[in-house]
Amino acid sequence: MKYRYINSKIGPLMLAGNTMLELIRFPIKGERKAPGKGWIEDNTIFSDAVSQLAQYFEGRLKQFDLDLNPQGTDFQKKVWQALLTIPYGTTVSYGQIAQRIDNPKACRAVGLANKSNPIPIVIPCHRVIGKNGKLTGFAGGLDLKQTLLDLERSI
Numbered sequence: 001m002k003y004r005y006i007n008s009k010i011g012p013l014m015l016a017g018n019t020m021l022e023l024i025r026f027p028i029k030g031e032r033k034a035p036g037k038g039w040i041e042d043n044t045i046f047s048d049a050v051s052q053l054a055q056y057f058e059g060r061l062k063q064f065d066l067d068l069n070p071q072g073t074d075f076q077k078k079v080w081q082a083l084l085t086i087p088y089g090t091t092v093s094y095g096q097i098a099q100r101i102d103n104p105k106a107c108r109a110v111g112l113a114n115k116s117n118p119i120p121i122v123i124p125c126h127r128v129i130g131k132n133g134k135l136t137g138f139a140g141g142l143d144l145k146q147t148l149l150d151l152e153r154s155i
Contacts, residue, residue, distance in 0.1 A: 002042040003035050006050050009057045009151075010144055015046045020069035023118045026140040049122070056121065059151065062088035064122045072116060079113035086127040089152040093131040115139065121148065 003016035011027035025033040055061035117125040138145035
């Protein structure tokens with residue numbers, strides 16, 4: 001697995017993958033997330049992702065156009081595909097995602113798949129909230145989730 005770090009408004013992000021983007025990792029307490037054992041740092045990879053993420057954080061990009069290779073179960077991939085349909089600047093509930101994948105009783109499973117999203121921001125799991133409109137779990141923390149939603153709503 002190859003990886004690189006990029007600076008962003010939310011701290012250093014790690015981008016990783018083999019031939020396509022497979023992971024984006026958030027910083028931990030503002031520090032770079034450590035790579036996996038045997039991973040190779042390569043600051044020449046994922047130039048499209050670097051450019052598009054910079055544009056996103058500047059408020060100039062609303063839809064990513066990247067080759068992605070998220071690793072997960074068929075169910076998780078179905079949920080992640082549904083997340084890609086959530087428009088920029090909007091939110092939906094876990095139940096709405098369950099409806100979109102024709103499995104209306106799978107709200108909790110959708111939540112677990114959302115939590116396992118390996119390519120956050122690009123696959124916009126931050127746009128999924130509780131049915132009561134409140135923010136719920138997020139790998140980067142609720143403050144970061146709110147920051148991303150505020151960024152999208154301010155444009």
